[in-house]
Amino acid sequence: MSREQRGPNEKLGAVLALAGISNAGLARRVNDLGAQRGLTLRYDKTSVARWVTKGMIPQGAAPHLIAAAISSKLGRRVPLHEIGLADTDPAPEVGLAFPRDVRGAVDSAMELYRLDVAPGKGIWQSLAGSFTVAAYATPVSRWLITPADAYVGRATPAQGPAAAGRVGHTDVSKLREAAEEARRWDSKYGGGDWRSSMVPECLRTDAAPLLLGSYADDVGRSLFRATAELTRLAGWMAFDTGQQEAAQRYYIQALRLARAAADVPLGGYVLASMSLQATYRGFADEGVDLAQAALERNRSVATARTMSFFHLVEARALAKAHDAPGCGAALSAAESWLERSREGDGDPGWLDFYAHDRLAADAAECYIDLKVPGQVRHFTEQALSEPTEEFVRSHGLRLVVAAVAELESGNLDAACAAGSRAVQVAGRISSARTTDYVRNLLHRLAPYGDEPLVKELQEQARPLLATPA
Known part of the structure; x- marks a missing residue:
C-alpha cells in the first residue's frame, strides 16, 4: 500500500x-x-x-x-x-541520540522507554529493518572521549505525577534485583520468553520515575548503573529474538546511562554487546572496532576476567573478518587474562556467566569461521564438559557447534546426534538466534538430505523452524 x-x-x-x-x-x-x-x-x-x-x-x-x-x-x-x-513515522529517531548532558540523557532514555513495551509490535513494527551499524559511530566516539559525567545529582524532581520524590539506595536496590532476576530468566528461557517483556515494562514503570526524581550524586550513580544494566539487557533480549532495531536503540541508551554512572567496565560491556550484534549482522570490521574500543578504555580499570571477556568478543569479530593471526592473538589474550583472575577481584555481577567453558565455546565458533574443524572439535569438547543447567540457551548453541564440528570432521552420525539434542534444547526456549543456528546446521546437512538420520533431524526441527521468532 x-x-x-x-x-x-x-x-x-x-x-x-x-x-x-x-x-x-x-x-x-x-x-x-x-x-x-x-x-x-x-x-x-x-x-x-x-x-x-x-x-x-x-x-x-x-x-x-x-x-x-x-x-x-x-x-x-x-x-x-x-x-x-x-x-x-513520528518517532524514527527515538533511542538513537547520545546527548552530551545528563538531563538530555534522561530525556532520551525516557523517550525510548515510552514506546510499546514489546519489541516487534507497535512502533517497533514500523521500525523493522532500520538497523544500521553506522548509528553506533557518534555514541562510541563520545563515550571514548568522555566515559564519565562529572556530576549527576538532581536537586529537585521533575514536574508531573510520574516523577518519584527523593530517591534512595533502597529504591536502586530493587532495580538491581530486577536486573539480576531478568538475567537468570534470559539465560534459562531465551530473550523471547514472555517474562522478557518485564524488562522494558520495569524500565517504563519503575526506572523512569526514579530517573525523574531527586537524588544525590552517589545515589544517582547507582541509579544510572542499575538502569543501564536493565537497558542493556532489554537490548540483549531484543537481539536474541531478532529485533535488531530495538536492540540497537537500547544499547545506545545503555551506553549513555553507563557514562552517567561513571562505570567504565559497564560501558565496555555495552560496547561488547554492540560488537556481538554487529558481527552477527555481518559487520565484522565494525565489530572489531567496538570490541577494541571497550578494551582501550578499560585498560588499568576493569578486572582481569572482564578484560578476558572483551578480548574474547574481539576474537569473535576478528574471526568473522577472517583475520586468523589477529583472532589467535585475541584468544591468547583472553585465556591469559582469565588465568590471572582470582576470587575477590571484585568482578561485576553481570559477568557471572563467564568462565573457561564460555571461552572454549566462543573459541570453537571462532574456528568455525576460520574453517579449522580440528580446533572446533577440541574447544567444543571443553565447552560441553561443564554443566550448564542455568544457561540453557548457551548449552543449545554449543550443541549446534558440536554438530558442525562433527560434520566437518566427516562424522555424520555424531553430527545428527548432537543436532538432535540441540533441537530438543531449542524447543524449550524462545530464542531466534538459537533457531538461526539450527537452521544453519540444517543448511550444512542439505547435501546429505537422502540419509535417513538427516531426514529424521529435518523432521524433528520442522516445528521449531515453523514457529515465528
Whole structure:
C-alpha cells in the first residue's frame, strides 16, 4: 500500500543517484530486508519509480527498509528526512541520540522507554529493518572521549505525577534485583520468553520515575548503573529474538546511562554487546572496532576476567573478518587474562556467566569461521564438559557447534546426534538466534538430505523452524 504526496520525491531520487542504486536494485534490496524481518514484499522497479516521480509513500515498514538499504550502500546512516520520507513515522529517531548532558540523557532514555513495551509490535513494527551499524559511530566516539559525567545529582524532581520524590539506595536496590532476576530468566528461557517483556515494562514503570526524581550524586550513580544494566539487557533480549532495531536503540541508551554512572567496565560491556550484534549482522570490521574500543578504555580499570571477556568478543569479530593471526592473538589474550583472575577481584555481577567453558565455546565458533574443524572439535569438547543447567540457551548453541564440528570432521552420525539434542534444547526456549543456528546446521546437512538420520533431524526441527521468532 502507498499514499500519495504532492509532486516528485526529489530527495529520494537524488540519494539513489548518489548511491548508484537502480530502481530495480532498490526494490530487490527492500524485498530482501523485508524477508529478513518476516515480511513478504513484492516491490519492483515500477514501485520505486512511483516513489520517486509521483511522490507515492509506501506504508508500514517500507520507508525504514528503504533507508536501511541506502544506508548499507553508502556506508553511513541515512535518516528518513534525507530521502523525503520523514513524515511516515513520528518517532524514527527515538533511542538513537547520545546527548552530551545528563538531563538530555534522561530525556532520551525516557523517550525510548515510552514506546510499546514489546519489541516487534507497535512502533517497533514500523521500525523493522532500520538497523544500521553506522548509528553506533557518534555514541562510541563520545563515550571514548568522555566515559564519565562529572556530576549527576538532581536537586529537585521533575514536574508531573510520574516523577518519584527523593530517591534512595533502597529504591536502586530493587532495580538491581530486577536486573539480576531478568538475567537468570534470559539465560534459562531465551530473550523471547514472555517474562522478557518485564524488562522494558520495569524500565517504563519503575526506572523512569526514579530517573525523574531527586537524588544525590552517589545515589544517582547507582541509579544510572542499575538502569543501564536493565537497558542493556532489554537490548540483549531484543537481539536474541531478532529485533535488531530495538536492540540497537537500547544499547545506545545503555551506553549513555553507563557514562552517567561513571562505570567504565559497564560501558565496555555495552560496547561488547554492540560488537556481538554487529558481527552477527555481518559487520565484522565494525565489530572489531567496538570490541577494541571497550578494551582501550578499560585498560588499568576493569578486572582481569572482564578484560578476558572483551578480548574474547574481539576474537569473535576478528574471526568473522577472517583475520586468523589477529583472532589467535585475541584468544591468547583472553585465556591469559582469565588465568590471572582470582576470587575477590571484585568482578561485576553481570559477568557471572563467564568462565573457561564460555571461552572454549566462543573459541570453537571462532574456528568455525576460520574453517579449522580440528580446533572446533577440541574447544567444543571443553565447552560441553561443564554443566550448564542455568544457561540453557548457551548449552543449545554449543550443541549446534558440536554438530558442525562433527560434520566437518566427516562424522555424520555424531553430527545428527548432537543436532538432535540441540533441537530438543531449542524447543524449550524462545530464542531466534538459537533457531538461526539450527537452521544453519540444517543448511550444512542439505547435501546429505537422502540419509535417513538427516531426514529424521529435518523432521524433528520442522516445528521449531515453523514457529515465528
